[in-house]
Amino acid sequence: MENITILWADDEIDLLKPQLMFLEKKGYEVITVTNGYDALEECDERNDIDVVFLDESMPGITGLETLSKIKAKRQHLPVVMITKNEAENVMEEALGAQITDYLIKPVNPNQILLTLKKIVDNKRLVREKTSSDYQQEFRQIFMEINSGLNYEEWVDIYRKIINWEIKLDESNSSGMWDILSDQKSEANAAFSKYIEKNYLSWIRDKDGPVMSNDLLRSKVFPKMDSDAPTILLLLDNLRYDQWRMLEPIFNEFYRTEEEDYFYSILPTSTQYSRNAIFAGLMPSEIEQYYPTWWKNDNDEGGKNLHEHDFLTELIGRTIRKELKFDYVKVTNANHAKQLNDNILNHLNNDFTVIVYNFIDMLSHARTEMEVLKELAGDEKAYRSLTRSWFRNSQLWEALQQAAEKGAQLFVTTDHGTIRVKTPSRVIGDRDTTTNLRYKVGKNLQYDRKDVLDVRDPKHAKLPRPNVSSTFIFAKEDKYFLYPNNYNYYNNYYRNTFQHGGISLEEIICPVVRMSPR
Structure with a gap:
């Protein structure tokens, strides 16, 4: 466990020695003070305080007054109110002043430990659990990506990957980000091959997923409410x-x-x-x-x-x-x-x-x-x-x-x-379109492995601006660049969000x- 520092303010701090010893044995550092003024002074002088335990009833300034002064200076510092007073108005005032938790005296060591776990260790525990769960599912997703999925199963895989991406983001599981990013790239490579293999037959035979041209007829009009x-x-x-x-x-x-x-x-x-x-x-x-x-x-x-x-x-x-x-x-x-x-x-x-x-x-x-x-x-x-x-x-x-x-x-x-990351060179005449993820033009020169090319646009039910027009669609995270000013545009467009090509996203x-x- 990383070093956690607790500031505990209580005018009867000598009576809390069993709790303090318990915390120190668990690896926590505890700073003790007997009044609100000293608590504020410690908060001013030290930046390493992770949580404050604050007695509600102290001589000088009360716990609630101390709380408001702490929050005025360090809004996000977690404060736990400890009180003998169960009066509703006291609790409401403390909650309104954004306490993180509260305990009723007498407090036992396990109550304190549970509160600390919730406040300080919660993010670490969530992060570790999320990383562990993703590691367990990583192999399952990997096997599914390479198992010959249909279009419904690809939707399920994409949703799984996005769910993990959001979970890892929310838990700050940075150690897993690179692994998930690589897996997402593998999924997009396999998905691009899947689209390359099936797209034109879907258009020809109408045996694929609901696509843009059927969206309203299939998904919206039948479910309108009269x-x-x-x-x-x-x-x-x-x-x-x-x-x-x-x-x-x-x-x-x-x-x-x-x-x-x-x-x-x-x-x-x-x-x-x-x-x-x-x-x-x-x-x-x-x-x-x-x-x-x-x-x-x-x-x-x-x-x-x-x-x-x-x-x-x-x-x-x-x-x-x-x-x-x-x-x-x-x-x-x-x-x-x-x-x-x-x-x-x-x-x-x-x-x-x-x-x-x-x-x-x-x-x-x-x-x-x-x-x-x-x-x-x-x-x-x-x-x-x-x-x-x-x-x-x-x-x-x-x-x-x-x-x-x-x-x-x-x-x-x-x-x-x-988000595009990998440039792919294209050569075309001056009438070639400028899009970064697809191109339409005559006599296009390109790297075949980077694209799905449709040499006869009518097979994809696309217009043909010219008798020799070809469409090419970038796979995965590729983006098309012309040879002239290549380095400038490479740096300019890398890591920008683009569309027009083939990816899960x-x-x-x-x-x-x-x-x-």
Whole structure:
């Protein structure tokens, strides 16, 4: 056990010698004082105090007065109040002043030890238990990754890995992070091979998982409630791990009824996957049926300007009844305020779609802004930033109002992102697209092992901008770079969050159905 220092303030400290000897034998260092003034002086002079035991009734200044002065200077220092007085108002005042625990005199050594375990050793014990549990499951996950999984089993593996990632983060089990990171990389390598082997047959034979183009028909429309308004919230770029961070906040007002998934189509980018969601069609079908609404990568103009039109057409084809619905896209703070102001009006609809672009903007801003690279330097920080944004957002305010009015809520996304770490060289002509995780172009030169290449785009139901166009999709954590200015862009983009390619994080997307509490 690391050295733990206790400050114990009690005017009858001489009567506590058995407890003090017990603690010292257990390896704790105990500093004793007989009044509040001396306790405050010790707190001022020493930075190594880990916990304070504070008698409530002492001459001079009381334990409660001492407590408030300690907290004013060292807010996070754990304080245990020890009292003969079981009066409710004393306990309420102590709890209100943020005591960590309290004990009623006379205290026996085992009570003290249990309190210390809870306060000081709790994090260490959780960390050690979490690390031990992950070590035990590590081999099981490894065997499953290499056992020829189907698309449902890959979802289970991804969820397991994310669950461990969050547990290890929360317990600060830093010793296990590298091992889990390596296992996640192994999983993405195997998943990339799985997608390479199966993706085109899923598109051809329609025998794979529910994908972007079937999301609304399969997962949302059949579960709409005729007695209550339904909201579909699509958070652009929302990964499963970010959803796990947001779910406890949602659960304050909503109950999770069903946590499901779908697979994003390739490319895992807004232009392709989100248009497919709202059109209920693959990109080449959108181009065929709605040629004036579809734009290829290098065409001028916005690529997602007709989502409302696509949704109108899809509802008309699929539901075939009078459905009152609306579509709201939020891309800036003014839109967010308008949504919050108008949410009750939207609840007059049967169905309201809210597309919220914050997480997408966050990932792009993070690439551009050094300060955000610091704030969201890795997955843990990225999750934390997402949670902090949502907790304080106008969106969450609007959704609370919706819950109070009985609205059913679906939360989903169009694709996720992956933190890219490994550059892969590509050579193409000047019309080749600039995306880091996928490219469309003629006469592309690339490392075959780094990509899934689709030489005939119609096999993936993708448009063909040119008769000789090829699509390539980066596997795992690769990102595409041209040879010119290679080192500059290599350093600029490494460890940024990107999308468009093949990874568990980009392809396996949450779709969650919730009811108001």
